[in-house]
């Protein structure tokens with residue numbers, strides 16, 4: 226049984242999501258409470274954190290920010306430098322060449338043009354691909370090892386350069402209701418969230434990958450983090466207007482390149498998300514098979530919370546675009562992983578959740594529960 230939030234359109238099949246007795250989801254409740262927050266005292270707390278970063282760094286840089294060059298990381302870098310007045314070192318984890326999009330490369334270059342210093346870490350493409358393939362087969366999603374690399378590189382560089390303050394963007398527990406513990410600005414335990422599950426990628430090694438080959442995929446241990454004196458902070462927690470819409474506006478004003486694709490090709494209405502990689506559309510489609518919702522659901526739910534969209538319009542957009550993915554991206558993904566398209570669909574369909582999907586007489590699938 227799927228329950229949809231009465232305010233936005235998020236379904237109860239989103240892992241970790243909870244509802245109150247009025248059928249309103251946690252992120253909707255939190256978004257209303259944003260008006261009651263004492264933003265002044267949060268700002269004071271943030272200023273103290275920035276000062277702590279400056280005082281505890283052994284470098285000319287005061288903090289580390291993991292960047293993709295996308296809207297959120299561009300906004301974080303600008304906030305750190307221009308609003309907090311500290312000097313961030315940006316760390317980018319680069320995708321294997323086949324996964325890196327042209328726009329992503331332009332956006333990373335844009336950060337350099339904006340005057341930031343960026344270090345790029347490029348984990349072994351061969352290891353990356355092997356783990357992605359194993360994750361896709363095991364979970365029906367390639368994302369786990371990729372996320373591990375994207376999040377582990379930042380604390381590894383922070384420890385190596387002795388810059389202990391790390392800024393992350395939003396706290397997904399507050400924005401999306403994800404499973405993950407912290408509901409504050411403290412991100413020190415974020416490696417224990419749902420996706421990273423401790424940050425240890427060894428389940429993908431299978432005797433062909435050594436731990437030492439996957440160091441950039443492995444989150445530092447608690448001991449290493451403690452020795453590095455790491456302090457990981459969600460910058461988004463401290464800014465009332467830190468959201469996808471405003472972040473995109475600010476980043477575009479500052480040179481962000483956006484996608485030129487149609488919603489039916491990418492299953493999303495926004496053209497400013499996950500710009501560095503095209504496989505992400507395939508993953509959103511797979512998520513749709515497993516949980517019955519895709520990227521459009523997240524996008525319109527956020528717009529409803531911001532008061533920018535009516536629920537009726539959101540329902541229509543979800544019906545039209547959720548879970549859509551152009552065959553171009555599926556073909557590209559299959560080529561990359563060296564799968565035939567039949568093999569891909571065998572795996573993908575095996576993850577279709579039969580509790581929420583039913584097969585129609587003509588062989589196509591439809592959701593058992595209707596969003597209204």
Ligand SMILES: [Zn+2]
Pocket residue numbers: 230231232233234235249250251252253526
């Ligand atoms: Zn909601």
